[in-house]
Amino acid sequence: MLKKGKIKLIPEKTDPAKEVRNLMRRVETLESQ
Amino acid sequence: MMKTAYFPGCSLHSTAKEYDASWRLTSRKLGIELQEIPRWICCGAASAQVTSHLLSVSLPCRNLALVEEMGLDTVITPCAACFNRLKVANQEVAENLQLKKDVEEVLGKPYGGKVTIKHPLEVIVKDIGLEEVRKMARRKLQGLKIASYYGCLLVRPPKVTSFDDPEDPQSMDNLVTALGGEALPWAFKTECCGASFSLSDTDIVFELSGEILNGALEAEAECIIVACPLCQSNLDLRQKGIEKRYGKKLNLPILYFTELLGLTLDMNVRELGLSKHMVSPAKILEKVGFEI
Numbered sequence: 275m276l277k278k279g280k281i282k283l284i285p286e287k288t289d290p291a292k293e294v295r296n297l298m299r300r301v302e303t304l305e306s307q
Numbered sequence: 308m309m310k311t312a313y314f315p316g317c318s319l320h321s322t323a324k325e326y327d328a329s330w331r332l333t334s335r336k337l338g339i340e341l342q343e344i345p346r347w348i349c350c351g352a353a354s355a356q357v358t359s360h361l362l363s364v365s366l367p368c369r370n371l372a373l374v375e376e377m378g379l380d381t382v383i384t385p386c387a388a389c390f391n392r393l394k395v396a397n398q399e400v401a402e403n404l405q406l407k408k409d410v411e412e413v414l415g416k417p418y419g420g421k422v423t424i425k426h427p428l429e430v431i432v433k434d435i436g437l438e439e440v441r442k443m444a445r446r447k448l449q450g451l452k453i454a455s456y457y458g459c460l461l462v463r464p465p466k467v468t469s470f471d472d473p474e475d476p477q478s479m480d481n482l483v484t485a486l487g488g489e490a491l492p493w494a495f496k497t498e499c500c501g502a503s504f505s506l507s508d509t510d511i512v513f514e515l516s517g518e519i520l521n522g523a524l525e526a527e528a529e530c531i532i533v534a535c536p537l538c539q540s541n542l543d544l545r546q547k548g549i550e551k552r553y554g555k556k557l558n559l560p561i562l563y564f565t566e567l568l569g570l571t572l573d574m575n576v577r578e579l580g581l582s583k584h585m586v587s588p589a590k591i592l593e594k595v596g597f598e599i
Binding site (some may be wrong): 277288290293294300301302304305 | 361
């Protein structure tokens with residue numbers, strides 16, 4: 275059992291810039307087909 | 308209470324925090340519950356359009372798809388550029404089945420296209436009504452002479468934005484009148500301030516924004532009110548540079564219409580962000596009974 279305070283829970287965060295880059299890559303892939 | 312999704316966009320989280328703060332505060336007072344879209348991303352504004360048409364449509368649609376996931380049917384966005392991009396993208400997808408399919412492939416999920424996109428001005432004038440706003444205003448602007456500047460993105464193209472006259476818009480002027488200010492007729496309401504050239508060619512910005520500021524002074528305006536963070540930044544932030552270039556003192560405060568609305572709703576001046584502008588509105592607001 276984990277001791278209280280030993281592990282910090284990191285809230286799930288999304289990086290907006292990463293999300294935009296992902297969409298850019300998808301667009302590039304689709305447009306190159 | 309009217310519940311809607313809220314898309315602040317990048318400017319309202321950075322250079323236009325006072326627009327974000329004043330809209331959040333005034334909307335609550337007006338009975339609107341804003342729910343910020345979780346994990347929203349940049350709408351692409353002008354930069355995506357010059358990169359790829361599909362990208363420029365996919366970015367706004369990705370945000371609108373998130374609104375659909377929230378189970379809401381309306382999104383409010385105060386930035387005129389975001390408002391324009393969300394509306395244009397939504398309309399293009401509705402009219403072009405192949406584009407819709409491509410966008411869905413990029414997003415990796417279906418896109419319903421059923422979300423209504425509104426600007427705060429539209430909500431205030433059409434949904435709430437100026438008479439209601441006038442009744443709620445505890446304080447008045449006491450004849451403050453105001454030039455309402457709409458810029459080029461808020462009311463054009465009229466087929467898409469469709470809430471005010473594209474040549475001589477009236478919504479902000481009517482709001483000013485309802486709040487006890489004097490809405491001035493002037494010729495530069497919808498001229499471009501040069502926002503897209505703000506970093507790449509500031510000479511153009513100086514020229515275009517300079518003409519707008521001069522036009523407002525000729526109309527004897529004591530301040531300009533705006534509904535776009537890009538316009539505000541150009542007219543306020545670049546004003547010193549424009550003064551230098553033309554050798555003329557302008558000293559014209561550039562306020563968001565939500566800030567003036569907040570003042571009349573008796574809200575805290577600091578919370579509204581009125582002390583954050585480059586050209587201080589303190590003198591003109593003191594004249595009509597507001598202290599900063």
